[in-house]
Amino acid sequence: MKMIRKVMAKQLLIGEALKSAAHNVPDKEAFVFEDQRLTYQELLKRTLHLSEWLQGRGIGKDEKVGCLFKNGLPFVELYFGVSLAGGVFVPVNFRLVSNEVDYILNHSDVKILFIEEEFIETIRDVVEKLTQIQTIVIVGSPDKDLGKDVISYHSIYDTPTINKSREQLSDDDAHAIIYTSGTTGRPKGAVLTHKNLYMNGMNKLYHSQTKKGSKHLLIPPLFHVAALSLLVQNCLLEGTMFIHREFQPVKVLKTLHLEKINSMFLVPSMWNFLFQVPNLLEYNLSSMTSCSTGGAICPVEIKKKIMTVFKNAKIHEAFGQTEMSPSTTYLSGEDSLRYNKTASVGKPSINVRVRIVDDEMKDVPLGEVGEIVYQGPTMMKEYYKNIEATKEAFKGGWFHSGDLVRMDEDGYIYVVDRKKDMIISGGENIYPKELEEVLYSHPDILEAAVIGVPDVEWGESVKVCIVLKPGKQLTKDQVIKFCQSRIASYKKPRFVQFMDSLPRNASGKVLKTVLRSYGHETNFIN
Template sequence: MLRRSATFYRDRAALVCESRRFTYGQFMERVNRLADVLSASGTGPGDRVAVLLPNCHRFAELFLAVAQVGAVLVPLNIRLSPEELAGLIEHSETVGLLSANPLRKTLRAMGNTLAKLKFLIGIDLEEEGFKDYEALIEANRFSGRELDFDDGGIAIQMYTSGTTGTPKGVLLTHRNLMANTLTGIFERRFTPQDVFLNAAPMYHIADIEYFLQILSVGGTNVFLERFQPNLFLETVQKEKVTSTWIVPTMIYDLLAVFDPGRYDLSSLKTIFYGGACLSPGLFWRAKKTLSCEFSLGFGLTEASPLVSMLRPEDHRGDPEGVERRLRSCGRKVFNVEVRIVDEEGREVPVGQVGEIVVRGANVMKGYWKMEGETRQALRGGWLHTGDMGRIDEEGYIFLVDRKKDVIKSGGENIYSREVEEAIASHPAVEEVAVVGVPDERWGEAVKAVVVLREGAECSESEIHESCRGKLAAFKQPKSISFVETLPKNITGKILKAELRERYKQASGAPHEF
């Protein structure tokens, strides 16, 4: 990818990170030098190299340098505790680490784990054992070695967010990433004129996929070290950003500070979003305020990650049709197969709920050191996503629930998404999450956790009343709690496991609504 872009677009801007700017020629030179540094350290095919960094150009440089020597990149979430990070470093069998000064306290707390690694590289980091990144780049001259790696080899080991349990090390090959990159370019129509703002963290697969797509077409990748609404808007204006990927929570935060007299966003053509669907209210406000296109991407790390898209044209047209489509995950993308199957793996009729399964060159090789979980996920040539959904007559995929999140109450299966949509239709509701909690009588009871719109008032009985006619009686929430915020991970996914733990006290009292 880089070699082609460096040949075709040598003097074009490749990377922008605060005041630092690099052309494709400079980018290639830095990656080559860093690859020599890795090779000199004894790092080679199959070795794991971890990166613990906020978004920056050095993350990108390391990713491609690791690939050059046939090693495997292991991105680590900077928000994890030292104990969690040490566990992932040991589980992944990492041989070296790149990190930076802002994370020095975390690194000190991992001293015993880091002491076992072959090499440590730091950015503005004066800690024992760390060699300075820029000094290593400056001291090395590229040896001119030929790039020689197996495209079926592992390129990256991404640890899942763990919203449904223990994080798994997802093994994605070079072929997986290339397949996803080509699909993304085809679907999103990226060109060398695109300037993409990497505002979501690169230790998640979603931002990495966009980085690779922009790199492949010779566009410009701009990096935000961390998301701050005003800084985001200033960067869009300054760098004439054409597109970005963010989560709905970020869109909400942008609208809270946006001032049309202060920010010129005329260059911004498309906001790609994911992690969760946009509520109709938030979408209409964002469309009116930001005056750009919107496009949802649905997927999972195990699929590199893109599976389906709600394209810009799906966000246009009559409001009723738009709002119906906003509840979906869009339609499958080019070169990826999607089916809905029953427990025996048989495809179900249109409109019937089953498990979403995926097949394509984008599907992972497996989970690192988890053979049982790999066999369970990859069956009959299909990736079993664990998501329950249905596909309508037009091909739109509607996510119903996580398979593990289906609520089994009184012998009935209740899909939380259906209950959430009914509650969210109340004008006072900003956000809602529905989970199953232990109940002596029902086995599991439907629990709703609701965030109200700013300044709105609403009672439990009003929520129940608004759901009558929308939900069968057995699907009605048995209890409702009102909170200020819902727990989420960095990509905006609601942490339902945390909610279940919070509200797991069983109750045997009868419920009648």
């Protein structure tokens, strides 16, 4: 047993990061949510109990545990509890509709599912299809009519457990599967290892230069890897993380003011909404030393506003993707403005190797456009149960991002386009192909194409271009309601354009560059 502990301590394991913080600063507050405040010692005690309970239910190495949670302490406890048990954590986007949740839970082989009470109906709609799930744990009042072994989350801590010997883990073992939508219409599960997320946390600390013991406010949903990775970073910092269930601008400002928060990460649209609060400058924001943004390119005007409002804080902008755990480049806001690099996403992270290549994997000349590819300890292990997609992603031994970029003479990287036409709206990734397949299922729609259009508040919004079948009629509202009933609400279109035909090239491929050039025309319904 002592030998196993010694081996574990040498590995970059997520559970070991929590244990280290609990050893060094046991009585320091680790995570705060509403009126609940957990010290590192208390958190470790609860997560060890949860991990023992999970092991007693058969969860060990490579066994999957899913959750459908909003932000809160149960999310934090489960994340570390699964890690300490040696299992694989599968967080599910709570904004997805039942059939989307069904696919992810079945594809990932989840055995035990944790959900909040408000998502019972989402699961009820597909529970008969969830044949691999043995137990459903509910935060709130259990619903015994789900047809599974259903228990209360809080009852776990009243249940005696046995301290079992855990199977030896390596930091190259799977730690989490994060699902990211693909252009085929089915999401792909990026398998991230312990080392992936541990090293990403180390990279962030290096670039942000955040002080040990700092206070951080976390607001974006934890099912996103960008927010999830901050849980590890907090342990490495031995800091205190305040968690909000959802984004409420006034509540954010009150927390910054009352708790004297030092750092905060928001997507650009959240920063924008924060600055719309009328009495913004009445709050004391002097404790803030670091303002971070990512998920979408941050407009220069928002960067300037951050620097004006948070006078003692530095700006840090990150770029990346789920498969890289996620950050690959970092841009200092000060450098951005001082050296006129406002359109850049910065320079490569300290532990991420970057190349910009053509279709033959040859490096393109400086200043020319190519695909950015990566190597490094934050690179995912594979796409779960998707050998072909994994081979394609790692072609030539590098991870292919699908992003087209260029690099200037100073080493700063600029995103030119996305090979896969991904839309980023309010920090959420939306893939056109998925929505196009929904539209093609409508009996009155002949053709459909989905693009992103600029949006001041959200960065981008979804526009659908539709060709109706002869003699058929639809309204914008009918199209939106149809989409909303089949996919998550944040993926639905905001704009609908009805057309006689879609522009295509000689091979029949839809020319989305032409569609984007149309802009706001008279037949552009908004």
